[in-house]
Amino acid sequence: MKTPLKSSLRLSEKHATKSPVTMAVSPKMIKWFSQSWMLVVYVFLYMPIVTLVIFSFNDSQLAAVWSHASLRWYAALMKDNDLISAVLLSLKIAFLSALISVFFGTFTAFALNRYKRFQGRTLLSSMASTPLVMPDVIVGLSLLLMLVSLQHWLGYPERGLFTILLGHALLGTAYATVVVTSRLREMDSKLDEAAMDLGCQPFQVFRLVTLPLLVPALVSAFLLTFTLSFDDVVLSSFLSGPGYSTMPMVIFSRARLGLNPTINAVATVTITVVTIAVLASSFYTSRQERNRKREVAQAYSDMNK
Amino acid sequence: MKNISIRNNISSALRKLIDGRHFVIGVPYFWFLILALVPLLIVLKISLSEMESTEVSSLIEWANGWPTVKLNFASYMFIATDALYYQTYLSSLRYALMTTVICLIIAYPFAYFMARSPKHIQPTLLMLIMLPFWTSFLLRIYAWKTLLVNNGVINNILMSLGLIQDPIAMMNTPFSLMVGMVYSYLPFMILPLYANLSKLDMRYLEAAADLGTSPFKAFWLITVPLSKAGIIAGSMLVFIPAVGEYVIPELLGGSDTLMIGRVLWDEFFSNNDWPMASAVAVVMILLIMLPMAIYNKYQAESKA
Numbered sequence: 001m002k003t004p005l006k007s008s009l010r011l012s013e014k015h016a017t018k019s020p021v022t023m024a025v026s027p028k029m030i031k032w033f034s035q036s037w038m039l040v041v042y043v044f045l046y047m048p049i050v051t052l053v054i055f056s057f058n059d060s061q062l063a064a065v066w067s068h069a070s071l072r073w074y075a076a077l078m079k080d081n082d083l084i085s086a087v088l089l090s091l092k093i094a095f096l097s098a099l100i101s102v103f104f105g106t107f108t109a110f111a112l113n114r115y116k117r118f119q120g121r122t123l124l125s126s127m128a129s130t131p132l133v134m135p136d137v138i139v140g141l142s143l144l145l146m147l148v149s150l151q152h153w154l155g156y157p158e159r160g161l162f163t164i165l166l167g168h169a170l171l172g173t174a175y176a177t178v179v180v181t182s183r184l185r186e187m188d189s190k191l192d193e194a195a196m197d198l199g200c201q202p203f204q205v206f207r208l209v210t211l212p213l214l215v216p217a218l219v220s221a222f223l224l225t226f227t228l229s230f231d232d233v234v235l236s237s238f239l240s241g242p243g244y245s246t247m248p249m250v251i252f253s254r255a256r257l258g259l260n261p262t263i264n265a266v267a268t269v270t271i272t273v274v275t276i277a278v279l280a281s282s283f284y285t286s287r288q289e290r291n292r293k294r295e296v297a298q299a300y301s302d303m304n305k
Numbered sequence: 306m307k308n309i310s311i312r313n314n315i316s317s318a319l320r321k322l323i324d325g326r327h328f329v330i331g332v333p334y335f336w337f338l339i340l341a342l343v344p345l346l347i348v349l350k351i352s353l354s355e356m357e358s359t360e361v362s363s364l365i366e367w368a369n370g371w372p373t374v375k376l377n378f379a380s381y382m383f384i385a386t387d388a389l390y391y392q393t394y395l396s397s398l399r400y401a402l403m404t405t406v407i408c409l410i411i412a413y414p415f416a417y418f419m420a421r422s423p424k425h426i427q428p429t430l431l432m433l434i435m436l437p438f439w440t441s442f443l444l445r446i447y448a449w450k451t452l453l454v455n456n457g458v459i460n461n462i463l464m465s466l467g468l469i470q471d472p473i474a475m476m477n478t479p480f481s482l483m484v485g486m487v488y489s490y491l492p493f494m495i496l497p498l499y500a501n502l503s504k505l506d507m508r509y510l511e512a513a514a515d516l517g518t519s520p521f522k523a524f525w526l527i528t529v530p531l532s533k534a535g536i537i538a539g540s541m542l543v544f545i546p547a548v549g550e551y552v553i554p555e556l557l558g559g560s561d562t563l564m565i566g567r568v569l570w571d572e573f574f575s576n577n578d579w580p581m582a583s584a585v586a587v588v589m590i591l592l593i594m595l596p597m598a599i600y601n602k603y604q605a606e607s608k609a
Contacts, residue, residue, distance in 0.1 A: 034418035038430075041415050044488065045437050048448030051458055055451060065456055108333035118330055126601060127337040130345075133542070133597055135549020137566045138586045141573060142344035145351055145583065170340040173333075202325050231441050234551055238573075248443050255447045255556055259454065267444040274439045282432065 053271060056264035073265040080262060083250055087266075090247040093161060094229040097168035101225035102218055104169070105176025112177070113184045131174040140238030143167050147239070159241030167235040172225030179224060183217035216288050223281055227274075345590075352583035353377055380584035390568070390585070394592065397565040400479075401547035404486040405540050408494040411487070412539065416498035417528075420505070431499070434492050446485055446556050453481050453557070477559035485557040486547055494539040501535025502528075534603050541600035545593045565589055 056074070060067035077083065108128050112121070131139055147163055150156070157163055191213070195205045233248035240249065247266070254260045354364060355377045364374055384390045419430050437445065452458045453475040460472040475481050505528065513523040529536075551566035558564065565585065573582040 034414070034421070037414050038418055041411060041491075042433060045434070045491070048445050048452060048488070049437060049440055051451055052444060052448045062456065065461070104333055104336050107329060108337070111330045111333050115326060115330060118326075120334070123342075124330075124334055124337065127341045128333070129601070129604075130341050133545045133593075133600065135546050135551075135566060135589065135593075137549050137551050137569050138348075138589060141569065141582060141586055142348045143340065145347045145579065146340075146344035149347055166340065173336065227439055231443065233443055248441065251441075251443055251447070252552070252556075255443070255450070259450060263444070263447055264451075267441070267448070270444070271440050275436075278432075278436060278439055 049271060052264050052267040055261070056268040058261065058264075061261070062259075073261045076262050077265045077269070082245075083247070083262070083266065086245050086247040086250040089161070089244065090230055093165055093168060093246065094226045097165055097172050097229040098222045098226040100165070100169040101172025101176045102180075102221050104173040105221055105225075106180050106214070106218065108173065108177040109180035109184055113181060128174055128177050131171050132178070136232075136234035137238075139171065140167065140235045143170065143235070144238045159239065160244045163239040163241070164236050164244065164246065167239045168225075168229040168232060171232070171235065172228055175228060176221040176225050179221040180214065180217050183214060187213055216285055219281065219284070223277070348583045348586050351579055352380055352587045354580050355379060356578055356580055377580070380580045381588075383581070384584055384588060389563075393563040393565050393568050394588065396563045397548050398592065400482065400486065400562075400564065401544050401550075403483060404490055404547045405494075405544045407483065407487050408491050408543050409536065409540060412491060412494035412498055413536075416495050416502050416535075419495075419499050420502040427503070434495055438492060442489060443552065446489065446553055449481065449485050449488065449557060450476065453484070476557070477562075479558075479562055482554055482558040482562050485553040486550065489553060490543040490547060493542040497538040497542065498532065498535045501532045501538075505531055537599065537603045541596050541603075545596050545600070548593055549589055 055066070057069045057071065058066055059070035059072060108124070112125055112128070115121070143166065144163075147157065147159070147166075151158070187210070191209050192205050195209045196202075200208065231248060232246075233252045236246045236249050237252075240246070251263055251266065254263060350364060353376045364376065419427065422430060450457075454460075455472040455474060455476065457476070459475070460469075463469045464472065509527050509531070510520075510523050513527055514520070518526070549566045549569075550564060551570055554562055554564040554567055555570075569582050569585045569589070572578050572585060
């Protein structure tokens with residue numbers, strides 16, 4: 001925190017007589033300090049991930065002691081039926097949960113953004129932000145107790161895929177709402193108004209104007225909620241029934257017992273998939289952005305003809 | 306005639322009910338009422354019941370055709386009188402506070418430097434912060450186990466460098482817990498701070514410098530107060546979930562690192578005591594209510 005701003009420093013050099021404190025700190029030192037601070041934080045953030053990947057190729061039974069490189073844990077992973085079926089269940093739940101979350105999240109974002117005044121707006125917005133900040137254990141416990149009471153009265157639902165899905169969808173909706181809201185807020189409302197002036201019905205405006213503009217936000221909301229669901233262990237543990245173990249639940253129960261090199265292999269596989277997906281999606285959004293800019297430029301040049 | 310008018314009334318009422326506005330507001334309302342609000346009310350209800358063999362008791366009892374409400378405060382009494390609960394709540398708050406402070410100390414300079422780096426590399430720096438987010442949180446916590454155990458990576462490196470003779474016991478201590486907590490919550494502190502600091506108007510600082518303020522003084526008098534909203538948002542985003550954290554203390558903490566999330570989990574899964582688990586949850590909600598209100602207030606202000 002000892003480092004002053006670069007630009008104000010440049011200014012204060014001019015006024016060196018007024019502020020002698022800055023004389024001691026040269027811009028070079030500040031640059032060095034800020035860069036090393038950032039580097040240390042990045043190393044802190046990536047060290048565990050790199051370790052996971054490196055030790056997945058370790059031959060030793062001891063997960064933290066390096067012997068020599070091998071693929072034996074990947075071979076073990078291929079034969080690990082518990083884990084494979086858990087991964088498949090997680091993928092299924094994550095996909096469905098992301099779809100539901102984006103659907104309800106878009107609704108919530110619209111309700112909160114397009115209608116500034118209605119009764120109970122504060123209640124809706126605080127309910128929508130509750131799952132974001134509430135500790136997982138409370139969300140899990142409360143949902144489970146609700147579902148148990150429901151089952152008591154109606155005899156439905158049994159705990160299993162559906163109940164896990166509901167929990168993940170609740171969490172996902174809250175996050176999707178944030179993503180879609182931020183996009184809606186920066187969107188130009190003039191476009192909607194123009195479409196309405198040209199005689200569009202509200203739903204047509206949504207379908208023809210708003211929705212296409214929202215697509216990038218919907219894609220990133222989908223990816224985010226998919227990851228959240230694929231990652232969750234607490235809600236799933238509360239809400240699942242016998243025979244329904246998601247991948248994080250299996251990993252968690254093994255990690256509790258100690259180090260297990262198969263986990264490193266799973267980790268490496270998921271990290272690879274996730275990295276490819278993130279790169280692909282950032283490529284997609286930047287291309288989308290370029291296309292949009294080109295279209296805007298095209299429209300302006302057409303206009304000026 | 307009367308029939309037609311009634312039918313008209315009904316159809317117009319129906320149309321009103323399912324018109325765009327009501328539909329758009331109604332759908333998310335229903336969704337969150339069922340899944341967010343009602344469950345919390347049920348937790349409150351169950352915390353006031355008692356456990357009867359396999360079921361919780363009903364709050365309403367019928368006596369001579371009249372319903373009487375029977376509230377049972379036994380769970381709350383137990384929390385209030387048993388020293389273990391008091392200590393656990395206190396130590397949860399302490400660990401959450403420590404996590405928040407350490408995250409702030411690391412994240413503030415980081416976000417500040419990030420906001421001052423060249424504009425064209427900022428998106429990359431930001432993506433590098435977000436990238437670990439996309440990797441399973443559980444796997445990243447597990448990775449710390451590999452690093453911190455007695456024959457783990459860090460001890461092995463230190464011993465091969467000759468810095469230490471015997472391995473340092475880092476796992477299952479408050480230290481490993483704090484490493485895991487700070488590690489997991491750091492991005493939640495960096496992101497709001499960066500969002501705030503990157504919007505800072507540099508002209509204020511130039512004006513201050515022109516008026517002879519030293520950069521160090523300008524930092525404390527201008528930059529820090531202007532980034533108050535970011536500091537508060539980040540702190541609440543770290544503090545609130547950290548209070549109820551379960552996975553990190555379970556994997557990295559020792560048996561003596563008390564966290565309330567673990568107590569709730571054990572009451573529910575090991576002791577099968579639903580009213581007790583609910584009461585623990587209600588007290589936890591009361592504890593985080595104030596920070597949540599502060600967070601919502603600042604969110605509303607920054608949007609306005």
